[in-house]
Amino acid sequence: MFTRICCWILLAIASFSLSTVPAQAQDPRKPVRLNVDMRDATKHIFHAKLVFPVAAGPLTLVYPKWIPGEHSPVGPIVNLTGLFFRAGGKEIEWRRDDVDMFAFHCQIPAGVNELEVSLDYISPSSVSGGRENPSATAQLAILNWYTVLLYPQGAKSDDLTYTASLQVPAGWKHGTALPVASETSEAIEFQPASLTTLVDSPVLMGAHMRVIDLSPGQTPAHHIHIAAETESGLEVTGDLVHQWKQLVAETGALFGARHYRHYDFLLTESDNVETDGVEHHESSDNRVPGRTFQDPNISDAMTDLLPHEFTHSWNGKYRRPAGLATPNYQEPMKGGLLWVYEGMTQYYGTILSARMGTWTPERLRENLAWVAAYLDQRKGRTWRDLEDTAVAAQLLYASPEEYRTWRRDTDYYDEGTLIWLEADTIIRQVTKGKKSLDDFCRKFEGGENTGPKILPYTFDDVVAGMQEIAPYDWREFFTQRVQTHGPGAPLGGLENSGWKLIFTDTPNESREASEVAMHLTDVQFSLGFLVRDPGGENGDEVIDVIPGSPAAQAGIAPGMKLVAVNGRRWNPDDLHAAIRQAHEKREIIELLIENEDFFRTYRVDYQGGERHPHLERISGKPDLLSDIAKMKAAPVPVTRD
Ligand SMILES: [Zn+2]
Secondary structure (H helix, E strand, O other), X not given: OOOOOXXXXXXXXXXXXXXXXXXXXXXXXXXXXXXXXXXXXXXXXXXXXXXXEEOOEEEEEEOOOOEOOOOEOOOOHHHEEEEEEEEOOEEEOEEEOOOOOOEEEEEEOOOOOEEEEEEEEEOOOOOOOOOOOOOEOOOEEEEOHHHHOOXXXXXXXXXXXXXXXXXXXXXXXXXXOOOEEEEXXXXXXXXXXXXXXXXXXXXXXXXXXXXXXXOOOOOXXXXXXXXXXXXXXXXXXXXXXXXXXXXXXXXXXXXXXXXXXXXXXXXXXXXXXXXEEEEXXXXXXEEEOOOOOOOHHHHHHOOOHHHHHHHOOOEOOOEEEHHHOOOOOOOOXXXXXXXXXXXXXXXXXXXXXXXXXXXXXXXXXXXXXXXXHHHHOOHHHHOOOHHHHHHOHHHHOOOXXXXXXXXXXXXXXXXXXXXXXXXXXXXXXXXXXOOOHHHHHHHHHHOOOOOXXXXXXXXXXXXXXXXXXXXXXXXXXXXXXXXXXXXXXXXXXXXXXXXXXXXXXXXXXXXXXXXXXXXXXXXXXXXXXXXXXXOOOOOOEEEEEOOOXXXXXXXXXXXXXXXXXXXXXXXXXXXXXXXXXXXXXXXXXXXXXXXXXXXXXXXXXXXXXXXXXXXXXXXXXOOHHHHHHOOOOOOOOOOOO
């Protein structure tokens, strides 16, 4: 998901009317000063003061609404509080626009050249599962500047300059891609930056932090800044650090150029923030559960997060669909090409997890098998094409899990993986192995080494770029994949690469790790449902039921609760045992289900046994997948950190 920055429009018009588009009363030559005081972060409140250069006349300031990387109008306006405007020593009255909740109108009196704005941002104190989640805990905080600022309505973020300073709690350290001008024990002063760059440069801070150099001696520099709830949370293995260094090298081999002055991975390890990742041009905001690096299941499930967010520096930030390359944070975004922005990034996040050495080729195949299998039975594709999931991204990010297979989800991520794998294999076949999708990346997203900038693209540009690498009817290929209602997932890439999707009674290694990490039991390919494990929040809840599956035919639906299997209080092991027993003894499985205040036993007629997805070699076909997964850069020397 994420990003950018700044200058001014001076239109001092004496007349002031809220009923017309207000003219802007600012001085275009001076930056906005912004001070953010995070010393109350542990109380979940951030304080900010802004000083705008202004001239007499009407002025409208706005709070960022459309957040880069979120692809949605989720600026946390409800948590903007304590808003005061002052000028010439007096309080200035502001009035919120009665249609646009993010806009605040005021009138700058004559003889005044600065407007002071103070505001507070309330960081939610608990993980809600929604889009607005905590950014501060008792031990750490992440500051996204867009939560604590206003800017003049109508201005382009590239045209505005902000000079920011920051105060952090005593003893806390910080990490950010935003260049620092000076630092004292009292405050950090940052170099002036465009509003685009400021919003694109979050700051991670905390009581327990460490920094690791991932490309020692090289330009541009790459660092990872880790913040955790405790000192022990900062411990990562030397192997993992070595793999992160290899990731940096692999992106060099893949793209051939970099579009940042330096790159800073910000990594938060905590159960008190939501697991998430947001991309930026020169950094990424990666949030993982506590104990991620101590628990192999969580660590495995989180592997592709850093490769995904890092890939976005090229695919998403430097090259961006024109509909997402908006001039400021009020202009609506159009997500129709997210199957490129997120889909190709998801593909390379997966592939780079193998190239950097974290996932074995077998582990990569387990991931692809799982993705192919669950998407292949997405019944929602009968009414909704993939492109519609991208267009409706702003709705789907917040959609509930119930009936997800029927509603569809943000499928352009994982289905993008399958589409771009297929495109990769077609290039390799058409060019007889001389070219691959890596060549497209190098040409389309690499190019020259530059600082951050945006080159927008359209669907036609993607088609033309692919055509340059390999002659093929790419327009028809992509149109078929994203605008039609095929009965199943696009599995051509697996087949082209020498593998086919099969089901066996052996658990899928990829899904097994994520089931443990997410506290759920997945029997969607056998009985046809997913259920939250007992004991946790919403424990026993049936998350989703596959339409047409044995569970659906028996009458079970999402939102019900599983109580017992064959007369005994359920647990994951016994549920799996019941599936095996039904297969061996040809029995009906009885599930006691709680539906609000009522209990009922559902008889599920299924004797097919355990079914878990895997990939199997197609004999006689070249194994392109293993070639794709191979390390492409020179191995990074092993060092002790
Ligand atoms: Zn992404």
